[in-house]
Amino acid sequence: MARVPYLDCAATTQVDPRVAELVMRFMVEEFGNAGSRTHTYGAAAQREVNSARERIAATLAASPEEIIFTSGATESDNLAILGLAEAGLESGRRHIVTTAIEHKAVLEPVEHLKTRGFDATLVCPDRLGHVAAGEVLGAVRPDTLLVSVMHANNETGALQPVDAIAEGLANLGDGDGPYFHVDAAQSYGKETGELRNTRIDLISISGHKVFAPKGVGALLARRRRGRRPPLRPLMHGGGQERGLRPGTLPVPLIAGLGLAAELAEAERAERARACRRIRAAALEAFAPLAPVVHADPSRVLPNILSIAFPGLDAEALMVALKDMAAVSNGSACTSERYSLSHVLEAMGLPSEIVSGTVRMSWSHATPAVPWERIADAIGLMA
Structure with missing residues (x-):
């Protein structure tokens, strides 16, 4: 499989x-x-x-x-x-x-x-x-x-x-x-x-x-x-x-x-270009959903996308996407028990945005991602 x-x-x-x-x-x-x-x-x-x-x-x-x-x-x-x-x-x-x-x-x-x-x-x-x-x-x-x-x-x-x-x-x-x-x-x-x-x-x-x-x-x-x-x-x-x-x-x-x-x-520039292409494709697919994207696009790693879709809960979103992509809702190191992100809370974001944020992160070696299919699935949840 x-x-x-x-x-x-x-x-x-x-x-x-x-x-x-x-x-x-x-x-x-x-x-x-x-x-x-x-x-x-x-x-x-x-x-x-x-x-x-x-x-x-x-x-x-x-x-x-x-x-x-x-x-x-x-x-x-x-x-x-x-x-x-x-x-x-x-x-x-x-x-x-x-x-x-x-x-x-x-x-x-x-x-x-x-x-x-x-x-x-x-x-x-x-x-x-x-x-x-x-x-x-x-x-x-x-x-x-x-x-x-x-x-x-x-x-x-x-x-x-x-x-x-x-x-x-x-x-x-x-x-x-x-x-x-x-x-x-x-x-x-x-x-x-x-x-x-x-x-x-x-x-x-x-x-x-x-x-x-x-x-x-x-x-x-x-x-x-x-x-x-x-x-x-x-x-x-x-x-x-x-x-x-x-x-x-x-x-x-x-x-x-x-x-x-x-x-x-040695491969830093080439890897960064690949990650920027993936990010651009993701943002293009998600644009019709009017998401909230965290971080200034000019001052962010090209391989991390922290994003919230208004009205959607992150836990429900991850479950809905589990057959399409492996995503997370934040740090994997903090705790085995889910809690609201101290990072997003420190940013002063509304609670519904904090609880609705997922993190998608990739690398230069990531194969093709079905961004359109993922966006369609998210759209059906809205």
């Missing part, structure tokens, strides 16, 4: 066959432990880890030693935020600036820090889901330890002004100013240019959003004036990853992430 088109690439992507081939080789043939340096198996594994580190660093204009491998963007976010806690407590800088539309992997660690005496300012977005750089910068105080702003929202695809925020922080003229963390789980490999700004200290990336396997990601911890961000480990038990992330390195997954990163950068 043929499967319906997969339109949930913001939740996860298929592994690129070229990446899968490399991963399997390091599972079955080159299966050594990168920490075993006394034989050729371990040496081969270590070389591949080094290669992956170099590949990822090259995409971010960073140094390989600034790349820390993790289990994914959630762990990277936690390490970036909670890992700075001790430095904040020691320095008396106990204020964090973030936004109300961050992923829970950022918001929940920030909430945890509030139980340890930290204060947090959450900047709200406009009605299209974009925060203003000026509002973020205006929330910075002398005791601000960290500014954390996602690059692209996982629900709406709205791109946030991380470059302008980075420049604003640089213009504060204080080399010891707040650390700047960017959750780039959705944008890495798609909108990488802004992530090369050297005033961004910490960047979280995820393997399974960029056609690598699940279970691997990375945190870029960029040096500023020759000094690393003063991160402390969240776990203990080994000296791997410069003492910040103990445990045996998952060499096959790391190898896959390294190759996926290199391929995404």
Whole structure:
């Protein structure tokens, strides 16, 4: 039985066959432990880890030693935020600036820090889901330890002004100013240019959003004036990853992430063109239904469409479309139980729009989507 088109690439992507081939080789043939340096198996594994580190660093204009491998963007976010806690407590800088539309992997660690005496300012977005750089910068105080702003929202695809925020922080003229963390789980490999700004200290990336396997990601911890961000480990038990992330390195997954990163950068323009064509076709088919589309079309990832059809409930819509396309109603990472989107609520949208929004997301590899048939089915529900 043929499967319906997969339109949930913001939740996860298929592994690129070229990446899968490399991963399997390091599972079955080159299966050594990168920490075993006394034989050729371990040496081969270590070389591949080094290669992956170099590949990822090259995409971010960073140094390989600034790349820390993790289990994914959630762990990277936690390490970036909670890992700075001790430095904040020691320095008396106990204020964090973030936004109300961050992923829970950022918001929940920030909430945890509030139980340890930290204060947090959450900047709200406009009605299209974009925060203003000026509002973020205006929330910075002398005791601000960290500014954390996602690059692209996982629900709406709205791109946030991380470059302008980075420049604003640089213009504060204080080399010891707040650390700047960017959750780039959705944008890495798609909108990488802004992530090369050297005033961004910490960047979280995820393997399974960029056609690598699940279970691997990375945190870029960029040096500023020759000094690393003063991160402390969240776990203990080994000296791997410069003492910040103990445990045996998952060499096959790391190898896959390294190759996926290199391929995404090399094919970035071509992939973006393909995604824009799919988006245009979707919007053309849906236009007669007068939908509400979230995010400014000039500042949104081309592979995510957050859309509401007036008078229709998202849950009912997904059920009606299940034999035509695999779609979602928001983040797949937040909870196993459905609840209204905190992102859409923060945007100040009416409750009927919030409860009626679905997310359709695709990739350059997505086959033909029957947009007209989908639009007809939605039209019959109205």
